[in-house]
Amino acid sequence: MSITYLEAIRAAQERALAENPNVFIYGQDVGEFGGAFKATKNLAKMFPGRVIDAPISEDAIVGAAVGAALQGMKPIIEMQFADFSITGFNQIVNHAATLYWRTGIPCSVVIRLPSGGTLGGGPFHSQSLEAIYAHYPGLIVLTPATVDDAYWMLLEAVEIEDPIIFCEHKYLYYHLKAEKISEKDLPIGKARIARVGRDATIVTYSAMLHEALAVANELATEGTELEIVDLRSVKPIDTDTIMASVARTGRLLVVGESWPWGGVSAEVIARVCCEGLSLLDAPPQRLNSKDTPIPYHPNLWGSHRPTAHSIMAAVRNLLNL
Amino acid sequence: MAQIQVVMPQLGESIAEATVINFLVNVGDEVQSGQDLLEVETNKAMMTVKSPCKGKLTKWLVTVNESYPVGSVLGYIEVKEMQTKTTGNEAVDAKKTPECPQSQALPQQQNVSPTVRGLPVPAPVLGASYMSPRLKARMHELGLNTADLAGVKGSGAGGRITIDDFERYLDFIEKQKKTKASPMRVAVADAMCRSWKRPLATVGLYASLDKILEHRKNFSPKPGPSLYALRALAIALSENSAPAGRLIGKVIVHPQAIDIGIAVEAEDGVLVPVVRSADKKSLNELIPIYNELINLARQRKLAIEQTGGSIATVSNYGTFGLVWATPIPLPEQTLVLGLGAGRVSPVLDKEKNQFVPSTLACMTLSFDHRVLDGGAAGRLLNRIVELLNNPEEL
Numbered sequence: 001m002s003i004t005y006l007e008a009i010r011a012a013q014e015r016a017l018a019e020n021p022n023v024f025i026y027g028q029d030v031g032e033f034g035g036a037f038k039a040t041k042n043l044a045k046m047f048p049g050r051v052i053d054a055p056i057s058e059d060a061i062v063g064a065a066v067g068a069a070l071q072g073m074k075p076i077i078e079m080q081f082a083d084f085s086i087t088g089f090n091q092i093v094n095h096a097a098t099l100y101w102r103t104g105i106p107c108s109v110v111i112r113l114p115s116g117g118t119l120g121g122g123p124f125h126s127q128s129l130e131a132i133y134a135h136y137p138g139l140i141v142l143t144p145a146t147v148d149d150a151y152w153m154l155l156e157a158v159e160i161e162d163p164i165i166f167c168e169h170k171y172l173y174y175h176l177k178a179e180k181i182s183e184k185d186l187p188i189g190k191a192r193i194a195r196v197g198r199d200a201t202i203v204t205y206s207a208m209l210h211e212a213l214a215v216a217n218e219l220a221t222e223g224t225e226l227e228i229v230d231l232r233s234v235k236p237i238d239t240d241t242i243m244a245s246v247a248r249t250g251r252l253l254v255v256g257e258s259w260p261w262g263g264v265s266a267e268v269i270a271r272v273c274c275e276g277l278s279l280l281d282a283p284p285q286r287l288n289s290k291d292t293p294i295p296y297h298p299n300l301w302g303s304h305r306p307t308a309h310s311i312m313a314a315v316r317n318l319l320n321l
Numbered sequence: 322m323a324q325i326q327v328v329m330p331q332l333g334e335s336i337a338e339a340t341v342i343n344f345l346v347n348v349g350d351e352v353q354s355g356q357d358l359l360e361v362e363t364n365k366a367m368m369t370v371k372s373p374c375k376g377k378l379t380k381w382l383v384t385v386n387e388s389y390p391v392g393s394v395l396g397y398i399e400v401k402e403m404q405t406k407t408t409g410n411e412a413v414d415a416k417k418t419p420e421c422p423q424s425q426a427l428p429q430q431q432n433v434s435p436t437v438r439g440l441p442v443p444a445p446v447l448g449a450s451y452m453s454p455r456l457k458a459r460m461h462e463l464g465l466n467t468a469d470l471a472g473v474k475g476s477g478a479g480g481r482i483t484i485d486d487f488e489r490y491l492d493f494i495e496k497q498k499k500t501k502a503s504p505m506r507v508a509v510a511d512a513m514c515r516s517w518k519r520p521l522a523t524v525g526l527y528a529s530l531d532k533i534l535e536h537r538k539n540f541s542p543k544p545g546p547s548l549y550a551l552r553a554l555a556i557a558l559s560e561n562s563a564p565a566g567r568l569i570g571k572v573i574v575h576p577q578a579i580d581i582g583i584a585v586e587a588e589d590g591v592l593v594p595v596v597r598s599a600d601k602k603s604l605n606e607l608i609p610i611y612n613e614l615i616n617l618a619r620q621r622k623l624a625i626e627q628t629g630g631s632i633a634t635v636s637n638y639g640t641f642g643l644v645w646a647t648p649i650p651l652p653e654q655t656l657v658l659g660l661g662a663g664r665v666s667p668v669l670d671k672e673k674n675q676f677v678p679s680t681l682a683c684m685t686l687s688f689d690h691r692v693l694d695g696g697a698a699g700r701l702l703n704r705i706v707e708l709l710n711n712p713e714e715l
Contacts, residue, residue: 222374250485279458281454282477312323
């Protein structure tokens, strides 16, 4: 018996619906169809009237959710693709994010963004938008990389009274499996040391965690031990854990699947340079996708985003600086 | 598959290129990380270039007996296919992936390029002298300075010392026999290191001590030759204080008063008590002041106002039997006058046209070459010797 990352997200929503009568799910085709990726499969049947199909308007979806939250409900919104959330951007960043700060009324909305690249996804079905949402005060941005985190962080997100951007990686939906859901170990806001090492730190999150772990295992055969920090939540960001890791290793590479400009990797490096320059024994490095729209062709896509190969090259460069 | 460059490393601080002597590995051979790949010769030594990683050597770009600059690519190592299946690797067939050197291979060593307003930009980050913020912080924490790292071989880019090199060195030091340096030793070390940042030079001249040795018999206790030298230096500087000035930025700061220090050996170090306004007191008046300062210094009982603020120092290394030395001026001074041991030597008496015995000593003047040159230093030293030849006027 094993459970995939996608099944964990479905299970978390099922549990949230069962435990809290204020929770409802709203999104395009989430009802009878079970969602574009089947993240809400059978939930409409199990919870009649609480898993609701929405019109094809992200603007309207988020607007309705914010209104429901004002009335004390806890909506979970599914965007079919993170890329489409931009058409609801105004409602998310101008209304949901600022509501509590303007009125004192919490805006307990969870917005699920199926994020990241898949084979042939192209420019409109592959984006990772954690940085652009993390830019806005008032939003919490989560990027689970494991089956356990997908499950526990989504459940915790429902409890939190701030609007949550839940970036779930599409590539992990089917590829990432666990034997079972383990006990909850870390709260939202704490990063996880996914691997202990002494030679260099890789800070990463979401699907790139697994690429980084592969590189670390490969390098371990050469006697180089990488420490890997899984951010889990990019906002709030766990600066303490990052600093502690850099303090141990003196070298930092930040890997993110999103674009380089003003991204999470830039933020991590800025924090380390501003607060911990004296921890660094080499210039900090970052690796992101190329600064171009995401290509359709699988081979182009493979060289557009960071992979274990390019991470390996970046690590070797870092170790020789 | 990733091709990793084999780069000509920085083989020493002033080495710009090296000649390939011998290949130790052939194309197609499997190599380990750190394995010697080829021998190169610099104008200083034979060395080896090591493999940056584990893999297979696929190409040599260089030929034996040719010279290549530091940073040039010597060959390529192919890193073998990653064993672990990852999400990314499953998606894309590595063989079909278009060649993408920027992400697939080690980025090129960034060489100096003129980018800032057309001016060449130095890139110390790749040089052996570069110290990372972490290394600086660690050394500051331990109270060490750059000079303490002289014995450490760097393994980082361009031969720089990485924090790992440094910690290994500390471990090595930990195993050696150690004694605690006295606070005086540490203070002298600090002052000398600061002083050594300047270009220092020394000029020397023989002086006859005959007149002084005759003159000092008039006093009891007899004043030492150092006091004569001190007084002569004070008079010479009162005539022209510029040589004792300090160069601060683009101005010469002239001394306010002719306060001259005397180097006195104390246990495990040197103390420099100061004779204030030595130009305004006669030799006669200076004798008791001088003797008291020397006594206090030897007992290490100098008051704070009795040290510091001097514009030059007299060092009588002749007391150790030394005939010649190049003392280092204190960091806040430009000059140090040295006095060698007197030796009875034959000197040609031109009137009699015969050699007569005379007590000669070498006097040296060490100076900050930024402030004055050999000519000015020589004129000052000649003037001092001239004054010493007329001790009754001192």
